[in-house]
Amino acid sequence: VGGSRLRERLRGYAGRAPVQETLMATYRSMLELKIPTRRAALLTGVSRTTANRKPSPPRDQTPVVPRNKLNAAERAEILAALNSPEFVDLAPLQVYTKLLDQGIYLGSPSTFYRVLEDNKQVKERRRLAKHPPRTVPELVATAPGQVFTWDITKLAGPVRGKYFDCYMMVDIHSRFIVGAHVHTTESGALAVEMMKGIFGIHGIPQVVHADRGTSMTSKTVAALLSDLEVTRSHSRPRVSNDNPYSEAIFKTLKYGPEFPERFASVHDAGAFISGFVDWYNHHHQHSGIGFHTPANIHYGDAAGVAKERSATLAAARTKHPERFTTTTDPKILALPGPAWINQPKEPTEELAA
Structure with a gap:
């Protein structure tokens, strides 16, 4: 009997026994008749791996209770000791x-x-300092001369351990x-001396x-800015992304091929x-401002x-229109828009509604 005809015949017994059990019984009968396993598996459609797998032993549904498990009274005694006035502020060890x-x-x-975890008391038992949330600085400049940012970076000196300090201030828009x-x-x-010179040239x-x-x-910087009615803004502690423009310029400075080791x-x-500074301001075509120079x-x-x-670009587009897929200039050449430090996220339509 062919394999497909055999399987069709066996399906007729589905009302009396599950098909899989019938196929397995037929497979074992074929093995008793000395039919090769590969041939028997092909005729019955039973996987040899499934047929040769040993059945798992029946599981005992009765849970095993460890002999050394503490009873409820003993666990209550441990919890009472841990929460007693004498030990309430101490670690379990x-x-x-x-x-x-x-x-x-x-x-x-x-x-x-384990007793503490069962009672939801596994946590820091000491009083810890709570730091208030810091306000995220959100600054925008729509034109030059509105927002300046500055920082200080170290420059390696002639010997190990000797450094010079580079004070640098940048206009975030340009x-x-x-x-x-x-x-x-x-x-x-x-720093105050540097700011006075900058404000005298580029304005406040x-x-x-x-x-x-x-x-x-420092108080000297705070006093100068207060006298000039300039708003002071500071990054959050340990958040370098709050001062991205100064950090980006320092990376351009130190990763340049001409930057010396000392x-x-x-x-x-x-x-x-x-x-x-002369190269950066007048010759460096900055990708963040449409590949214009900052100057x-x-x-x-x-x-x-x-x-x-x-x-x-228009002349080239007229001369070779087949080389262009659009009539607009590339977005990378667009004039810069507002420059942000931590631009606030726009609310979704659901929140706005």
């Missing part, structure tokens, strides 16, 4: 040892923890470095943002930073440059 010193054994330390100085020390007085901004370094939070003197470091954005020349680029 300390309670365990103190009870041993008193000649008392109620259970193992792991049992103490990415223009409005000032950079190198000193041998870090202090609020030097509305907001000055910085992290929470000692110079940034500087011979503070004058050498100052000369290098001066050259970097073009800062001094209002970017619109003219963008118009010339658009005319060049």
